[in-house]
Amino acid sequence: MRVPLDWLSEYCAPALSATELAAALALTGTEVERVEHHGVATPDGFVVGHVLEATKHPDADRLRVCVVEIGDGEPRQIVCGAPNVAAGLTVAVAQPGSVMPDGTRLKKAKLRGQESHGMILSERELAISAEHDGIMVLPGTPAPGTPLAEVIPIGTDVLVLEITPNRPDCLGIYGVAREVHAATGAPLAPEPWAEDPGSLGPLAGVEITNAAGPELNPRFTARIFGGVRVGPSPIWLKARLMAAGMRPISNVVDITNYVMLVTGQPMHAFDLDRVAGRRLNVRRARAGETVETLDGQARTLDPDIVLIEDADGPTSIAGVMGGARSEVSETTSTVLAEVATWNGPNIHETALKLALNSEAASRNAKGLAPEQTLWAQALATRMFRELTGATVSPGTLDLGGDGPAPAKIALRTARIAALLGTEVPRERAAEVLDALGFTTAATPEGLAVTVPPVRRTDVTREVDLIEEIARLAVLGDLPATLPRRSGSGALSARQRLRRRAADLLAGAGLSEVVGWSFAAPDQNARLRLADPAVTLANPMSADHSRLRTTLLGSVLDVAAHNRAQGAERIAIFEMGAVYRPERIAPRAEDVHALALLTGPVRTPTWREPAPPPADVFAAKGVAEVLLDGLGIAWELVPGQALATLHPTRSAVVQVNGHRVGFLAEVHPEVAAAWDLGPGPVAVAAINLDALALPETRQARDLTSFPSLREDLAVVLPDTVSAAELLAVIGAAAGPLLHSADVFDVYRDSARLGAGRYSVAVRLHFRASDRTLTNEEVAVKRGRIIAAVADQLEGTIRA
Amino acid sequence: MIDAITELRDAGLARIAAAQTSAELEQLRIALLGRKAELPNLLRGVAELPPEQRGPVGRAANEARGALEAALETAGARIAAAELEARLLSDRIDITLPADPLPRPGRLHLLTQVRREIEDVFIGLGFRIEEGPEIESVYFNFDALNHDPTHPARLESDTFYLSELPGAPEEMAGRLLLRTHTSPMQVRAMLATPPPIAIIVPGRVYRRDSDVTHTPQFHQIEGLVVAEDITLADLKGTLLAFSRAIFGPDREIRLRPHFFPFTEPSVEVDVSCFNCDHGRLADDSRCPLCKGTTWIEILGAGMVDPNVLGHVTANGYDPERHQGFAFGMGIERIAMLKHGIGDLRLLYDNDLRFLEQF
């Protein structure tokens, strides 16, 4: 909302600059978007002039050479192109050196050979209206040389405010003035609608009914103005409208806009002679019904839209925009002034549906107080009389009447201190509330407060009053204290596990990325997955119309982005939620971790220019870092964990027999679909929320007695895996076997025989209560060799 | 005989003195003192000498042997030192070549770093951390937070709604949406924990908005403290401690009145600018961070509206007896302010060149 300061100062004029006032408002709860200047910035050089002569330019038909007195007895020659310039007119003159509203600085000029010492101004050149067909003729008879700013408003600062939805009372300049009064203490002028030249009681000459009901149309008021002379508005009125961001049109329309800008209450002027049957009815539209609005467009309506009809059908969309048929024109002589209260949300929906965001609609959408209608009628009546020569018909048509009786709230002084943490004396509280238009009376506990109608919906409870006091009397120097509590803060075990997981992955050289929760509809298909996804009803784009069911998509996206940017080696992980339709629940979505490595497994260096590519064993390394680091025992089950993955370079990761993730290479075709590859793309994923929290480790004695080391090289059929070998070794060796690790794999069919390979295993034996003897270990070794031979057809390689 | 021994000894000593390498020295040891060498052979022949000669010859031979052994040892040490010197010299490398790097640690995403930093501040202030679902019900996201039934944030133009989802649990009845703030956890947490409560809720939230300062998904941290005696001044003190921990010990904060449906009174909180001197940079240009105002808006807050407490009376919250504050901040905004990031979308491009600088 635009608030021109010279207009505001008619009601409240604190001795503050525009910026100081903006700061004062910002600190008391009125959001100031910016401070602007409208019109002339520095009034120097703008003066009143008398045209002494105006003769045709010798060399240009359209130009006139004028002699203009500007007060110093030395008339200037000014060349002017306006058709209406004539000797005897009092005009606005900008002398050379003045700065125009658009920022240009005037210079002496020669037009077709004739010197011009300045410019005779049109309204548009002064940003007073859009009028530029002729020069502006000043009202009255100001003396030449009078500074122009003393005669007409030519420039003002403008506060651009953002009014929060709870304060529709500030959608009018007088409401803002009341805020300024409360915030600064500067006196507040009486309400400009305080004196009503009109009257209440029945109104003859029009019949109005409300078939939409009081829910959609709580109040409808109308007055009739006869003998209206339509014409241009006075300069001061045009200047105010322009500064407030509205274009002057005609005195009748300008009055309705002016009244709205002062009171916050929109109004509409019908040409009563064009209201068919001289009757209006408010009703819901019928589906498909159309109305032609003031902007010349035919609008198609639906039953949630409220319209106003006359005997010939719809004439306007209630609260949003008037209709073309009963629009005020130059020939209008009788005006029906409609001021009504509408259902805010309903108007909001209508304005959205029709994409009609007028000043009126945006105010009606906030839900105004029914009492405001009569404010607008009173002010409009005065202005119609003064500016159009109208006479007001007796009476006011009023369907609906005032809103509910004002609320009375008990405000306890002790409660203010208890909530805010600082004392506010009763007198100060009363002062603040009185300034805001509340009525207060002292009570033993504090104050009895009566709420003004415009604050009816916003202030209903004691706490709402405390907010008013807080913003105007407390926030500025509120003390800073800490809560008196004995709580202790800590991460939960689950939160610690997540942090540890991220630290482990980052510590292992992977950089964390944060992808989108959104996914494209075909993402799962591209990943060869059939999982159903949660679908958004109103996505911002088709590409973001699903929620991800896996982190694979977003991590592949990030990898592809970085590969496209030239990154050869990519080592990243994401930790984030996935969304599964069957897991909608009060508790948070499962958090997964997914790591991806592609390109060289290590950063190439001058000593190792070509490290091997990261493949499924890099993925396994990630799983080890993560799960071993978390202290979680896990096992690996070879096999394709997802169709996304390489069929033979993939394994499921299990904990306690339950699947918690996978490690694999991405299927080469999937990798290619993301423009990754041709080398392997290794991935490892763990559902962190599927992991039980690791138990507290109990100490074992690993140092009092030495362990004995034994190496075994076993030649096995190709079909036997290393894991199977280790399992057989473990079972045969029994509890004294501390560890068994593969340290070499060797293939040579010439030496080992076709279909056989060699695996070398390092065994450590230990007991916690004694030093093992070579003989004990030899027995174990013998059992292992027998078991390997027996169960795996394995032989020991010498 | 003795002359022969002396001759052998002197010749041996001369050769030892001339030896240059440990291999040469080893050959000398064999030649002079080995099983086939002359001196040991002479010693073996001593027994065949006449008795009166045995003593002097044996002594002379032993002396010669001792002298040779000592000389070998000395020469050995000399040669080893020389050889070490030579090896160390030949070990010379170009130490200015790049390192053999240890695996370089990766980076936590800036959002994670900032989130943890904020979490740790509040843990220190006695807060617990709660998490909640991103797929929420209209009840928790709007109704229970005192949003008017016609509040514009409920519109499809502002909030992501889910398509019909069969089988959602009863507690999530009605239309489902992507939470627009972390505030629904205020109500969920109070339903789970009786008063007093002090929590923060970090998490991902969604709004239909996309430009330089808005992405349709972003992250917030919600704060909630409710007990019998929590005041607006306590909110200020808590956020002052937070601001100083995050933005520096000299920071001040100010509370500006604002409007939020679920707090009353509501405030926006500004922190004093840490980037400028009275709104100006060193070159006297206007500070871009605070736009010359010396204050930067960092979050919204307020006293929990009694209507919100009215939704959790079943768990012991009494709007007449309990009161407290709530606040909500954007992690992205804190990260951008703190690290001078101009375009929010950089945080979601995940370009490693960008991410790995933090």
Ligand SMILES: [Zn+2]
């Ligand atoms: Zn600054």
